[in-house]
């Protein structure tokens with residue numbers, strides 16, 4: 418029996434030395450010390466020994482057991498240490514490695530231009546107001562002196578939702594809405610989207626952006642309108658830009674004008690951007706029609722005012738030397754990234 422015990426000890430130590438994983442160690446433990454383990458089954462044979470032999474053999478067996486247990490514990494410690502090192506190595510983070518760069522967005526060129534234009538007018542003392550894109554036909558046409566069968570109701574190719582509701586074709590309804598709610602004097606701008614039933618091509622889009630301006634008070638004249646818009650054009654497009662006013666016609670202004678700037682790309686010589694005219698039209702404007710003032714509850718004999726409508730896309734296009742309006746709406750990153 419003593420020899421058998423010795424053998425178990427030797428075998429165990431040998432297996433133990435070979436084991437190089439915690440799993441193997443656990444298996445060995447079960448194989449030797451477990452309920453059906455080799456040492457356990459030998460100890461069961463103790464009962465067959467003589468009374469004299471039993472205590473001695475018992476003591477010896479316990480020593481063996483202790484040795485095996487201690488060796489197992491020692492080896493377990495080593496293997497645990499090894500595993501920890503392995504895990505640490507695997508999970509190591511190199512803090513000096515360059516990180517992944519997050520893509521940075523930028524403000525859309527239309528928004529950028531709106532912000533620039535806004536800041537010019539805020540500097541001139543204007544308030545910024547906002548209004549609905551789904552608009553009552555009343556504000557889009559009737560309150561703006563466009564009678565029921567006035568050609569402007571279809572020359573703008575309106576999207577009607579029903580006879581009383583349209584997608585606004587211009588920001589001009591904000592003139593009527595603002596005057597209805599506020600007493601003169603007032604100076605406002607109203608940027609926003611407008612909709613017209615146009616096909617998308619280089620210069621047209623069914624959706625585009627305008628900014629309305631309105632100034633009403635005592636003694637406001639066409640000279641004020643010219644001065645304001647000239648100041649604005651030079652602030653946005655540069656001091657050297659020439660500004661010209663051409664007579665035009667809008668139902669809600671009288672007299673009316675369209676405003677051109679000398680082409681930023683060719684400086685007036687003529688190029689693709691200005692269709693060889695040397696000029697780029699960017700604004701419609703005029704003195705607020707007395708009917709519009711009266712409909713909003715103002716006394717046209719007491720106050721006068723001017724209004725203007727700026728097309729933001731047409732402001733961007735010469736500013737950035739672009740040649741197609743659609744680029745603003747396609748959201749192609751290669752285009753947008755240029756405005757970082």
Ligand code: PHE
Nearest residue numbers: 587589701702703724725726
């Ligand atoms: N609403 C006009 C347009 O869309 C522009 C305009 C605004 C003209 C204000 C005069 C005064 O063409």
